[in-house]
Each structure stands twice: as C-alpha cells, then as structure tokens.
Amino acid sequence: MIAIIGAGKMGEALLAGLLAKGHAPEGVLVTEPRAEHAAELRGRYGVETVPAADAAKRADTLLLALKPQDMLALLDDIAPHLSRGHLVISVAAGLTTVVLESHLPSGVPVVRAMPNTPALMGQGMTAVSGGAHTEAAHLDRAEELLGTVGEVLRVGEQHMDTVTAISGSGPAYFYFIAETMIEAGVAMGMPRVTAQRLVGQTITGAAAMLDGSGEHPVVLREAVTSPGGTTAAALRELERHGVRTAFTDAIEAARDRSRALSES
Ligand SMILES: NC(=O)C1=CN([C@@H]2O[C@H](COP(=O)(O)OP(=O)(O)OC[C@H]3O[C@@H](n4cnc5c(N)ncnc54)[C@H](OP(=O)(O)O)[C@@H]3O)[C@@H](O)[C@H]2O)C=CC1
Ligand SMILES: O=C(O)[C@@H]1CCC=N1
Numbered sequence: 001m002i003a004i005i006g007a008g009k010m011g012e013a014l015l016a017g018l019l020a021k022g023h024a025p026e027g028v029l030v031t032e033p034r035a036e037h038a039a040e041l042r043g044r045y046g047v048e049t050v051p052a053a054d055a056a057k058r059a060d061t062l063l064l065a066l067k068p069q070d071m072l073a074l075l076d077d078i079a080p081h082l083s084r085g086h087l088v089i090s091v092a093a094g095l096t097t098v099v100l101e102s103h104l105p106s107g108v109p110v111v112r113a114m115p116n117t118p119a120l121m122g123q124g125m126t127a128v129s130g131g132a133h134t135e136a137a138h139l140d141r142a143e144e145l146l147g148t149v150g151e152v153l154r155v156g157e158q159h160m161d162t163v164t165a166i167s168g169s170g171p172a173y174f175y176f177i178a179e180t181m182i183e184a185g186v187a188m189g190m191p192r193v194t195a196q197r198l199v200g201q202t203i204t205g206a207a208a209m210l211d212g213s214g215e216h217p218v219v220l221r222e223a224v225t226s227p228g229g230t231t232a233a234a235l236r237e238l239e240r241h242g243v244r245t246a247f248t249d250a251i252e253a254a255r256d257r258s259r260a261l262s263e264s
C-alpha cells in the first residue's frame with residue numbers, strides 16, 4: 001500500500017501519475033488536512049483519504065509532499081507508527097536525509113527526491129538519493145513510483161540542492177522567459193494570443209531540438225545566429241545586460257535557499 005501525505009501540486013501530480021500508470025486506487029491512501037480538498041480527491045481519483053497516522057499504519061511506502069515547513073511536525077506525528085519495513089520518500093526542497101532520519105525511528109529507510117511540475121503532464125524530471133538506511137531495492141521502488149510522472153535520475157545527495165536549483169525550480173525560469181517574450185511581442189503591437197502561440201511552440205520546438213539532436217546548446221544557438229543578423233543583435237543585448245551572470249546568480253541563490261531550508 002502507498003500513502004501520499006500532502007496532495008497539493010506535487011502530491012496530486014504523483015497521485016495522478018501512479019493511477020495513470022496502472023496503480024489501483026484501492027492501493028493508494030491520501031492524507032489531506034482540508035476536508036473539502038480531501039472530498040475532491042476522493043471524487044476525482046476514487047482513492048481513500050485517511051489521517052496521517054492511519055496512512056503510516058496501513059501503507060508500507062509513504063510519499064511525503066508537504067511544504068518543508070510542515071514536514072518535521074508531520075514526521076513527529078507519524079514516527080510512532082513507522083519501522084524499518086517502511087519506505088519514506090520525501091519531495092521536500094532542502095530537507096536532507098539526515099534531518100528527515102533524525103525525526104524517525106532508527107533504521108527507517110528514507111529517499112530524498114526532487115521532482116518538478118511538468119510531472120503533471122507526465123514530463124517530470126526527478127532526481128533521487130538515498131539516506132543512511134536505504135538499500136538498492138528502496139531506490140528501485142522510489143524510481144518505479146516517481147517514474148510514473150517522468151524521468152528519474154539517481155544522484156549523490158551532495159548534488160540535491162543543485163538539482164533543486166536547476167530542475168526543481170527550472171520550469172519557473174522558462175515560464176519567466178516565456179512571459180517576457182510574450183510581453184515584448186504585445187508591447188510591439190502583436191495580439192497576445194498570437195504572441196503566446198509563437199512563444200509556446202518556439203519553446204516546445206527548441207526543447208525538442210535540445211533533447212532530440214544530441215547537440216550542445218551552443219551549437220544549436222549558433223545555427224540560429226546568422227552573421228550580422230537579428231539573433232546576433234538580440235544576443236549582444238542579453239550579454240550587455242549580464243543575463244548570463246544573472247542566471248548563474250539566480251541558480252546559486254536557489255541552491256543556497258535549498259541548503260538553508262534544512263537549517264531553519
Ligand atoms: N511545486 C513545485 O514545483 C515543487 C515542489 N516540491 C516540494 O513539494 C512539496 C509540496 O510542494 P507543493 O505541492 O508545491 O505545495 P502545496 O502547498 O501545493 O502542497 C502541500 C500540500 O500539503 C498539505 N498539507 C499541509 N499540512 C499537511 C499535513 N499535516 N498532512 C498532510 N497534508 C498536509 C497542504 O494542504 P493545505 O493546502 O490544506 O494546507 C497541501 O495540499 C514541498 O516540500 C516542495 O518543496 C518539489 C519539487 C517541485
Ligand atoms: O520553490 C520551491 O521551493 C519548490 C522546490 C522546487 C520548486 N519549487
């Protein structure tokens with residue numbers, strides 16, 4: 001039995017993915033504090049919603065998708081019901097396996113995972129790393145479950161804050177670029193709906209090129225950049241405004257914030 005504790009944006013994406021990939025609703029318990037949200041989830045997915053302590057008693061695999069700020073109190077609540085036979089998978093940003101383990105009985109295996117919101121479309125990118133009591137079978141199980149919503153990569157935990165900054169937060173960077181490009185088109189007099197379509201398909205096409213061609217982004221960028229042309233003029237402005245440095249600083253800030261979440 002699997003329990004998803006915290007079915008907000010990430011938790012619900014994981015729930016939908018599990019069911020879409022053939023997990024029976026009878027095999028999934030969900031814990032959600034708001035009664036009306038719990039009722040919605042029961043109606044939409046046919047799953048049973050239960051208090052966290054019951055989820056911990058009845059499920060052997062717990063997928064924890066609460067905010068980092070709520071996670072430790074939840075672990076303290078469910079800890080009396082957990083043993084080495086459980087597997088705890090946390091998707092909380094920043095919280096290390098050492099911190100998570102310190103709120104659980106000794107020996108409970110913990111996997112730290114970092115998915116991203118394209119999981120909602122089955123296009124997620126998740127990285128996983130194991131803690132002190134995690135064996136290969138636990139990582140296999142985590143990979144199987146998180147693989148229902150996209151790709152899964154195993155990384156050393158020392159890289160998890162960087163993963164969070166790159167792929168966890170990453171979709172927001174692309175939405176920020178998309179928003180900026182759409183607004184630029186609108187400012188130049190283009191209908192918003194046209195600008196949105198141009199930007200949406202350009203991002204989709206660029207992503208397909210990046211993924212499908214196997215080329216380095218520099219090579220793909222050079223193919224767009226005609227000598228003396230429009231792209232060269234645009235890229236010169238991006239460099240003049242320090243956009244490369246701004247992006248590097250932004251990713252470092254996200255990495256540092258992820259690190260700080262374990263300390264607060
Ligand atoms: N959003 C993202 O892009 C990503 C988020 N994450 C991580 O996923 C986690 C969840 O984020 P996200 O889904 O965005 O946040 P949400 O706020 O959408 O979801 C959190 C959910 O947890 C519920 N909750 C709060 N307290 C409890 C409790 N005691 N027991 C059970 N459920 C509870 C909330 O209910 P209510 O709303 O009623 O309070 C809410 O539905 C975070 O730790 C975040 O770091 C990881 C990768 C990407
Ligand atoms: O912003 C956050 O903290 C979470 C983690 C990665 C994406 N969203």
